[in-house]
Amino acid sequence: MSWDLPKQILDLQAQGLWRELRTLDQQGSVVHIEGRELINFCSNDYLGLASSETLREALLEGVARYGAGAGASRLVCGTLKPHRELEEALAAFKRTEAALTFTSGYAVALGTLPALVGPGDTVILDKLSHACLVDAARLSGATLRVFPHNHMGKLSKLLETAKGRVLIVTEAIFSMDGDACPLAEIIELKERHGAWLMLDEAHSVGVLGPQGRGLAAALGLEERVELHMGTLSKAFGLSGGYLAAARSVIDLLINRARSFIYSTAPPPCIAQAAQAALALISGPEGDRRRDALRSHLHFLNLESPAASAILPVIIGDENQAMRVSARLRESGFLIPAIRFPTVARGSARLRITCTAAHRQDQLQSLQKTLRAVLGTRS
Numbered sequence: 001m002s003w004d005l006p007k008q009i010l011d012l013q014a015q016g017l018w019r020e021l022r023t024l025d026q027q028g029s030v031v032h033i034e035g036r037e038l039i040n041f042c043s044n045d046y047l048g049l050a051s052s053e054t055l056r057e058a059l060l061e062g063v064a065r066y067g068a069g070a071g072a073s074r075l076v077c078g079t080l081k082p083h084r085e086l087e088e089a090l091a092a093f094k095r096t097e098a099a100l101t102f103t104s105g106y107a108v109a110l111g112t113l114p115a116l117v118g119p120g121d122t123v124i125l126d127k128l129s130h131a132c133l134v135d136a137a138r139l140s141g142a143t144l145r146v147f148p149h150n151h152m153g154k155l156s157k158l159l160e161t162a163k164g165r166v167l168i169v170t171e172a173i174f175s176m177d178g179d180a181c182p183l184a185e186i187i188e189l190k191e192r193h194g195a196w197l198m199l200d201e202a203h204s205v206g207v208l209g210p211q212g213r214g215l216a217a218a219l220g221l222e223e224r225v226e227l228h229m230g231t232l233s234k235a236f237g238l239s240g241g242y243l244a245a246a247r248s249v250i251d252l253l254i255n256r257a258r259s260f261i262y263s264t265a266p267p268p269c270i271a272q273a274a275q276a277a278l279a280l281i282s283g284p285e286g287d288r289r290r291d292a293l294r295s296h297l298h299f300l301n302l303e304s305p306a307a308s309a310i311l312p313v314i315i316g317d318e319n320q321a322m323r324v325s326a327r328l329r330e331s332g333f334l335i336p337a338i339r340f341p342t343v344a345r346g347s348a349r350l351r352i353t354c355t356a357a358h359r360q361d362q363l364q365s366l367q368k369t370l371r372a373v374l375g376t377r378s
């Protein structure tokens with residue numbers, strides 16, 4: 001490949017794959033971009049916590065008590081009280097012995113997989129797994145095997161020939177499709193073959209299960225998952241990620257996970273606010289917000305295969321998806337087109353996400369506009 005960057009840019013543009021940053025005034029169900037008001041149907045702030053008073057206040061309190069930054073990595077002098085308290089609260093929430101927080105969900109994956117598996121081992125991934133899981137599996141040096149999305153027959157076959165320690169990695173709710181993994185079947189298979197499972201609950205925690213504890217909790221399977229991965233960046237309304245597991249796993253991660261060891265600790269105010277978010281998510285206010293979200297999803301009646309808040313509308317062609325997204329924007333909606341490499345070529349889509357913070361009139365207006373823009377599809 002040449003260094004001809006303008007040509008590379010033109011190529012991306014011609015394929016409908018060019019991306020640009022947009023600046024919003026703040027996070028919420030109504031946002032302003034370049035002076036225009038848009039109804040936001042693409043955020044992962046599923047419970048509407050990012051702009052909540054609760055989290056604003058918790059963050060400010062955290063800054064007042066602990067200052068702005070952590071000052072160092074966790075193992076040097078960056079571990080403050082809120083980090084430890086948050087990890088204890090997350091472990092209790094996920095019903096595990098321990099938990100460890102990272103600066104992002106991405107960093108959780110990148111730190112965890114190479115810390116636990118390596119050359120001679122096997123990582124088996126669902127084809128639609130998030131980029132951070134794929135990157136982490138590659139980084140680990142383990143043999144990488146991929147099964148077609150949710151295809152248990154193929155997973156079973158791969159398990160039969162897998163070498164070394166075997167780790168299955170999948171998402172609870174798939175980020176771009178909104179469907180769930182067949183968790184009970186995956187657990188049966190991994191137990192039969194003595195493999196471990198890392199379950200990424202990025203899009204299910206806060207949304208599904210008792211107290212918003214996620215898909216594994218919803219199915220009563222929490223105790224049979226070895227590695228519970230999650231993010232503080234979606235339903236928690238903040239940023240960061242965590243891995244909840246047995247104490248021995250967490251102790252090993254503290255010693256080996258490079259994205260944990262060699263990165264400055266998350267600001268303590270974030271850890272403080274994440275405790276407030278967790279209390280809210282797992283309490284009556286969380287239930288109230290989940291009820292609101294469910295009734296919004298019921299009203300929209302789009303294809304949400306797993307009661308998740310992710311409603312994909314597949315368009316196919318990348319340029320067409322861009323045009324549809326532009327029309328929605330002209331009509332006052334922020335719903336970007338999701339394209340390759342986030343999803344497979346030719347499967348570009350609108351990824352509509354619903355949150356507890358949406359209002360009924362916004363949902364009605366979305367429904368009407370989708371009908372107009374997509375024809376009969378909605």
Ligand SMILES: Cc1ncc(COP(=O)(O)O)c(C=O)c1O
Nearest residue numbers: 104105106130175202231233240
């Ligand atoms: C399934 C999944 N896992 C992990 C991540 C990464 O989480 P974070 O945004 O906290 O880095 C994301 C978010 O993009 C995701 O969708």
